[in-house]
Amino acid sequence: MLLTSLPQRSALACALLLSLAATTFAADRVPTERRLPANVLLYASCPSVEEMHSRFQDTSYGALLQDGGFDAIKDELMAKFEESSKDIEAELGMPLSDLPALMSGEATFAVIRPLGQTPGIIATIEVGDHRDILDKLLARLDKELLAKEATKEVEDYDGTEVIVYTIPNEKGRPFNLSYLVKDGVLAVGSSTAVLETLIDRWDGTNADCFAESALYKDVMSRALPDAGAAPVFKWFFTPVELIMAGLSMNSDTQMFAAIGSAYLPTLGLNKLKAMGGTVEIATEKYDFVTRSITVADPPASGLIKVFTFPDTLTGPPVWVPDTASQYTAAHWDLDTAYKAIGSIYDTFQGAPGAWDQLMDGLSQQPGNPGLHLKKDIIDTVTGVFQAYFIFPDDINPEEAKVPFDGVVSIGVTDEAKALKLLTTIVGASNGNVTEQDFQGHKVFVITNGDDEEHGAFAIFDKQIFLGDSIERVQNVILGRTGNPLTGSDFYKSVATHLPEKMSMTSFSDPTKVTPAMYEKLRAGEFDSALEGALDFSKLPPYEVIRKYLQPSASYMVPTDRGSMTVNFTLRRKQ
Numbered sequence: 001m002l003l004t005s006l007p008q009r010s011a012l013a014c015a016l017l018l019s020l021a022a023t024t025f026a027a028d029r030v031p032t033e034r035r036l037p038a039n040v041l042l043y044a045s046c047p048s049v050e051e052m053h054s055r056f057q058d059t060s061y062g063a064l065l066q067d068g069g070f071d072a073i074k075d076e077l078m079a080k081f082e083e084s085s086k087d088i089e090a091e092l093g094m095p096l097s098d099l100p101a102l103m104s105g106e107a108t109f110a111v112i113r114p115l116g117q118t119p120g121i122i123a124t125i126e127v128g129d130h131r132d133i134l135d136k137l138l139a140r141l142d143k144e145l146l147a148k149e150a151t152k153e154v155e156d157y158d159g160t161e162v163i164v165y166t167i168p169n170e171k172g173r174p175f176n177l178s179y180l181v182k183d184g185v186l187a188v189g190s191s192t193a194v195l196e197t198l199i200d201r202w203d204g205t206n207a208d209c210f211a212e213s214a215l216y217k218d219v220m221s222r223a224l225p226d227a228g229a230a231p232v233f234k235w236f237f238t239p240v241e242l243i244m245a246g247l248s249m250n251s252d253t254q255m256f257a258a259i260g261s262a263y264l265p266t267l268g269l270n271k272l273k274a275m276g277g278t279v280e281i282a283t284e285k286y287d288f289v290t291r292s293i294t295v296a297d298p299p300a301s302g303l304i305k306v307f308t309f310p311d312t313l314t315g316p317p318v319w320v321p322d323t324a325s326q327y328t329a330a331h332w333d334l335d336t337a338y339k340a341i342g343s344i345y346d347t348f349q350g351a352p353g354a355w356d357q358l359m360d361g362l363s364q365q366p367g368n369p370g371l372h373l374k375k376d377i378i379d380t381v382t383g384v385f386q387a388y389f390i391f392p393d394d395i396n397p398e399e400a401k402v403p404f405d406g407v408v409s410i411g412v413t414d415e416a417k418a419l420k421l422l423t424t425i426v427g428a429s430n431g432n433v434t435e436q437d438f439q440g441h442k443v444f445v446i447t448n449g450d451d452e453e454h455g456a457f458a459i460f461d462k463q464i465f466l467g468d469s470i471e472r473v474q475n476v477i478l479g480r481t482g483n484p485l486t487g488s489d490f491y492k493s494v495a496t497h498l499p500e501k502m503s504m505t506s507f508s509d510p511t512k513v514t515p516a517m518y519e520k521l522r523a524g525e526f527d528s529a530l531e532g533a534l535d536f537s538k539l540p541p542y543e544v545i546r547k548y549l550q551p552s553a554s555y556m557v558p559t560d561r562g563s564m565t566v567n568f569t570l571r572r573k574q
Contacts, residue, residue: 050104069540268302
């Protein structure tokens, strides 16, 4: 047999059950978020698998996959899939090709904590009018579980039939698998108790439900700024509660849950309330746009304060050229982070000033060139980091490292202090770094003890610049890096979608990242690494896919209760 263990068989059967979906929606359908109880620890939902697929077809990547240039490689891929799926189809008693055709309707996964009970798992999916196929799969599941000595019970709860399996577990307590089918919806739960919470709210009119949770509504209102938005995916979780609940479920880890709960205020994690977000596809402006929200009660303290990111960034500086394939920047308040960590350390030690004493001691340790983390490093840098990368044409597929050329910059508060810091580091490099004078600036060349140049760094314009070559660093000093990225059409197209000030930001031009790697893939230079999985010579020339590639960008901004991160890819002009 293909699958020999009960967990494998059960997992496959459950996955297939949850892959079924309705081909039509009832006009009065009730979203699962209205059937779940308010106390949800984790929630992930695709409101309509069918709609998500339809919208993807309307994106640039959907159009790319439909291009006739990909027919040859798609035919080969399908032939391999059909060959490899024969054993699974024999196991299931139906062709796998039928399953994607059934996928539509809502699919949801949630971890809930019923009042007074341990957390449980619920997964639901609309099966619509495909009950005949579902019944075959349920019969298959029943046969597999009973063959492994599972016990089966049929219970009735408020007029709804619930099937309950108790499955033996050689390593401990038996576990439960329950399911129900009602109004074209399959719901699978880790216990009958969690399914009962669903049945209690089945008609969607109960106000004590997850959809009415103030925290969930707050996250979704921030992640969906447009009232008419229709996300294809939504997610939400309460990280601290989820971890604590997980620890409390096991007798071996209950002690850690109790200790963790006691220290949450000290760590500031009691203020971290929730994280969540949405994904939209094929909107008026974007092919894809993802908004991720973090909600934390102010004022920030403890570990949350460590991750303070001021919104001071405005976009690429002039030294970032339009030849850059990627640009990224972040502003991290390192001084605030240092003090927050110190405060936590002092609290755990029960001695004010213990953190400062520790840092003073470490600066005097043998092997340390005398650098003090706070006085010599954190007080010297601003916390602003920027970089651009250019992917070269001469990529070696055998190299393990990521191949790129480019420049990284670190903002400094004082150039003299920064030079002293670099000089100290160079002095401890055992001759692997040499110094050169260039236009009144010291340029440090990294040689690693050989005659080959491995990069260079220098201080200029209150920044430390680190480049893959001395020439690239010198060009920054001379102002000869080329036309700025901000003047390129691709960057201009995304800039209008960025806020004036950001804590983090990034930009990617896929037309500059993919050409060399794509053509090498077509030429067979990656065949050894991919073990000849496919004949990539059947891929169309790069120019066929180039017209479908669109620029993407991201940014993070602070909010009144945490932060918001947005990632987007622009719509292709028809």
